[in-house]
Amino acid sequence: MRVGLDAFLMLAAVLFALGLYGAVSKKATVQLLMSLELMALAININLVAMSRFITPRSMDGLFFAVFTMVISAAEVGLGLALVLAIYRRSRQSEVSELHELKG
Amino acid sequence: MTDTVNGLAFGVLSLMCVGGAIGMLFTKNIVHAAFWLLEVSIATAGLFFLLNADYVALVQLLVYAVAVAVLMVFSIMITLRRLEDAIRPRDFSAIAAALGVLFGAVIVFALRGYAKPAGQRLPAVAPDVAAFGKLLFAANGWALPFEIASLILVVALVGAVWWTKEDDD
Numbered sequence: 001m002r003v004g005l006d007a008f009l010m011l012a013a014v015l016f017a018l019g020l021y022g023a024v025s026k027k028a029t030v031q032l033l034m035s036l037e038l039m040a041l042a043i044n045i046n047l048v049a050m051s052r053f054i055t056p057r058s059m060d061g062l063f064f065a066v067f068t069m070v071i072s073a074a075e076v077g078l079g080l081a082l083v084l085a086i087y088r089r090s091r092q093s094e095v096s097e098l099h100e101l102k103g
Numbered sequence: 104m105t106d107t108v109n110g111l112a113f114g115v116l117s118l119m120c121v122g123g124a125i126g127m128l129f130t131k132n133i134v135h136a137a138f139w140l141l142e143v144s145i146a147t148a149g150l151f152f153l154l155n156a157d158y159v160a161l162v163q164l165l166v167y168a169v170a171v172a173v174l175m176v177f178s179i180m181i182t183l184r185r186l187e188d189a190i191r192p193r194d195f196s197a198i199a200a201a202l203g204v205l206f207g208a209v210i211v212f213a214l215r216g217y218a219k220p221a222g223q224r225l226p227a228v229a230p231d232v233a234a235f236g237k238l239l240f241a242a243n244g245w246a247l248p249f250e251i252a253s254l255i256l257v258v259a260l261v262g263a264v265w266w267t268k269e270d271d272d
Contacts, residue, residue: 003108004224008150009214011117015143017207018124025199028133028191030179034140037171038124041147044163052154056226059235063245065159069166070252074259076171080178081263087182088267 008049015042029086029093033079040072108225112153119146133179133189141172155229158236 015038022035044065051061087093120143127139144167151160183189238244 003110003113006214007108007113007117008154010211011120011150013207013210013214014121015124017203017210018121018128020206021196021199021203022128024202025194025196026128027194028183030175030182031133031136031191034127034136034175037140037167038127038143041120041143041167044159045147045150048151048154048156048159052156052230053225056228056230059230059238062156062159062230062235063239063248065156066162066239067248067252069159069162070256073166073171074256076174077263078259078266080174081266083178083182084267093182 005049005053008045012042012045012049015039015045027094027096029083029095030080032095033076033083036079037072037076040068040075044068108153113150116146116149116153119143120150129193131190131193133183133191134176137172137175137179140175141168144168144172158232 019035019038019042022038023032026032026035047061047065047068049061051059051065055061083093086098090097123139123143123146127136127143130136130139144163148160148163148168151157151163179189239249240246
């Protein structure tokens with residue numbers, strides 16, 4: 001059985017679509033962040049697979065993947081800190097309840 | 104070195120990824136969702152090993168499978184203290200599902216014509232950790248982006264601490 005680059009790209013597309021569904025539909029902020037993580041994982045699969053199949057010698061995709069991981073680690077840290085700050089102010093962290101700024 | 108990725112290992116790992124993602128999205132208990140995300144992260148690290156990206160796979164295990172999972176579980180513990188807060192009603196959203204399916208369909212349709220010439224064969228030269236490290240710290244390579252990334256990480260974590268500290272007022 002041959003597995004090429006397109007199989008990895010398909011898998012990443014499916015994972016990204018699932019993460020997009022979660023990011024749009026979830027109401028708990030923690031679950032929202034988990035869905036964002038899922039999308040970041042899909043992107044990393046894309047980057048690493050492209051690096052391995054297309055630029056194996058210069059490894060560009062691997063470097064991009066490492067920097068993406070840094071960004072998403074920062075994003076998770078800040079996101080969870082935001083969840084805790086919101087919880088401390090209003091004793092809940094539901095996305096649908098955060099409508100103070102709604103016009 | 105085979106000329107392609109092991110199909111059986113890829114199938115198992117991709118099933119773990121997609122199944123774990125579906126479990127994460129459709130479980131009622133948020134703590135279970137955190138553990139499903141952990142499983143997806145570990146399966147993704149397996150995929151990286153399959154692609155000979157050992158360093159990225161190990162970073163993936165350290166950052167996602169350990170640090171992020173612990174952070175997730177901690178913030179669930181703090182914000183959803185009672186058991187009935189962590190059990191969610193099943194919230195299926197047809198609009199979000201339509202958006203996800205539409206996005207996936209567009210990407211899959213676009214991919215059908217792509218990756219035919221270059222992507223079928225695995226190149227014989229595999230990335231190795233030593234060359235990766237040399238390139239990462241080379242002055243004309245990735246040293247400057249690396250330093251900027253570490254600065255971003257420090258600023259983000261200090262900002263996270265600052266956000267969560269007790270208010271004085």
